[in-house]
Amino acid sequence: MNWDDLRLFLAVARTGSISAAARSLKVQHSTVSRRMSGLEKKLGVRLLERKKSGYELTPAGETLRLAASNIEHEIFDVDARLLGGDTKLSGELHIATTTAMASGVLMPIFSRFKELHPDVEMHIVCSNRNVSLVEREADIAIRQTNTPPKNLIGCQLGTMATAAYGNREYLGDLEARGAKPEWLGVSCCGFHRNWTKKASGVKRHGFYTDDVLLTMAALKTMPGLAYLPCADGDRDPELKRYAPPDPEMNLGLWLLYHPDLQHTVRVQLFRDYMLAAIGDIDHLLLGER
Template sequence: MQWDDARIFLAVAREGSFSSAAKRLGVQHSTVSRRIRALEKKLATPLVERKASGYILTEAGEELNHSASRIESELLSFEVAVGGQADDVAGELRITAIANMASTVLMPYFARFSAAYPRIELSVQVTNDSVRLSEREADIAIRQTNKPSENLIGTRLTTVASAVYGARDYCAAVKSGQATEKWIGVDCCEYHRIWTKQAWPQAEHEFYVDETSLTLAALKEGLGVGFLPCFLGDNDPYLVRFREPEKQHELGLWLLYHRDLRNTKRVTLFREHMQREIKQAVVLFEGTEPLTK
């Protein structure tokens, strides 16, 4: 067997479909299908079986899954060990962060890190979904959570506060009785969805969005009020706080990585850099000192 065959098989086993595996690997659906069928022919046994809900592993597929996962783990451990020993700090460092943070408040921090360590190739991807750090889909994940995964280690960088915001004129009109209070329906994350339901239990919305940047744009158009992290809401001159931050709406900002990477120099340098940067801007994240507008 070639390792590349096993790698494609592992993607199918983990994703449950050829199309999802192809998306994860960055190849065509037909490529995954062809390689799996060729592997089954080479081994003279079926590895996956198609069901209504997707693909499931056969008994042979389960055995290959265990073996290939062990090999992958050994290869990744070797890669980490070699990278951690290098005196010359260089190579790729893959970061995954939430879109509304990566494209706004975090981008200057990333830029200054790249300037300080030009031989480190910083690769930033944005996703609100979980990534498998143990399988090296990314080296570091920057996440807002109060319950980081138990199989990861990391550093709590700060607390991220959220408040309810609205357009300046719209909030003034609501508070003076000249406009009706309306809430924007959100589905950008579980936190904002739950908080909105608690704050507006009648769950009546004239406008819905599924991403924080859309919430920000909708608020500026006066379409209602809604939750935003303070680092976004306080920085926009068109918005004001409709309700102040509350303790129950605070989230920890974590820098997470797999325990095998704890001694890797690239990870250590990035962690220390982010700690320094965020320490200088802690009031922006905690919402304790909104900017004068």
Template sequence: MNAQPMEWNDLQFVLAVCREGTLSGAARTLGVNHSTVFRRISAIENKLGVRLFERLASGYVMTDVGEAMLMSGERIENEVLGLSRKIIGRDLQLSGALRVAVPDALLVKVIMPHLAVFSQLYPKIQLELIISNNFLNLTRREADIAIRATQTPPETVVGRRICTMASTIYGSIEYLTHQIDNSVEAHTWLMPDESLEQLPITKWLSRKYPKAVIGLRCNTLLGLYEAATQNIGITALPCFLGDSDNRLKRIFPPVEELSTELWLLTHPDLRRTARVRVLMDFIEEVLGKEKRLVQGHLPV
């Protein structure tokens, strides 16, 4: 009969019998019963086509092959345990790189002002910020953490819903002051391009104001925000962005159809990693402090 490959579970049984010298001792070490050890050792010997132990009245005594397996097995065991310790140690240590995907406007206006505090608290964690308004693949580790405005986060990720993110239409005070006709369709509209197709403003505008004139498109919210401050036209912006600039004015109260939910997401395999946990807790705390602004509540 040809010998078959040995598995790690097999090696654990062999090592226990080698060290204890009896089936009952090995059973106590492994947390199983006596008969289980007997069956496993017999099955391993049959699978390998060798005898690992001599069965004596005093117990199980290693053959030459058994002694060789003990020496090799202990080296393998040390490697496995060492790897396990390294992995657990890294998980417990607040150090290493973290890739965080976050929309441009939210990063610049809400999160960035707080990151100096995080760096002081956790100087060994290296943040890699990815400006992204689309979903990166958390499964492929394109990012470790993602902050996303969405009603339906992917089923492959886990996370926390932070709050509703309100949006409405803004124009600069100077632009609006000089408009002769302030009807909505008379304005020049600043719109996101196809890379931001997930934003609801495009469908909302075509449904509500199909004759609106689009004067500019941009692939970032910060770009649209800057265009609005430069008196080029009106645009849809998150309230945390528009309300924080006294050059801009709301044309409508927050529009329910333009609002979405803000989520803090990661891959299930990473949610217990220490540096992921502390950053998610930190971002949640930051967004909690800024919640009224994000939800569109004007300062009292």
């Protein structure tokens, strides 16, 4: 079997879609479809079943998925071990975080690191989902969590506070009327979704966002409250806290990477730099104004 065929097959198995697999690997839809048909013909078995919700694996497909995943991890392991011995202060450094974090408090910090180390080629990968460091979607991930994965190593950079925010006009009207606040539905992460559900006491909302920046934009144009990290909410002059931060909603800000990269100089360099840089702004993360 051809590894490229298996790589395409794994993408389809994970996304459940030919189109999504093609986008993730930056190839044509027709290429993925043709290669999947060829792989099934070569093996003489059906690997995928078309359903209304997308493609599902047949028993033979599940067997192949397990085998292909093992092969993939072996390849990534070799690649990571070779990269782990890299002692250069140059080369690529892929950093995964969220758009709100990257465009807010982190971008000035990233820019300063680039000035200090011009030979390091920085790639900022923004997504609300947790990218896989094991599968080398990024070298380093900066995540908000209180339970970092046990298969990764790293350090806690700081602690991020959260509070409920609304636009100033809405909060003023709310206070004047003594009315019960409305809430926007937020689904950027499980934390905000659960906190919103607990505070609002309702199951459905009339408006939802899945990104912190979108939530901030929505709060400025419509009535309602939403939870935001204080580092984001406090820097927008159009928004105001509805209540002080709740310490029970504090989240650790972690820098994480795969153990095989712990001796890579540019990873160590970036980790130490981030520890110092975040230490200088920890009061902003904690919402201490």
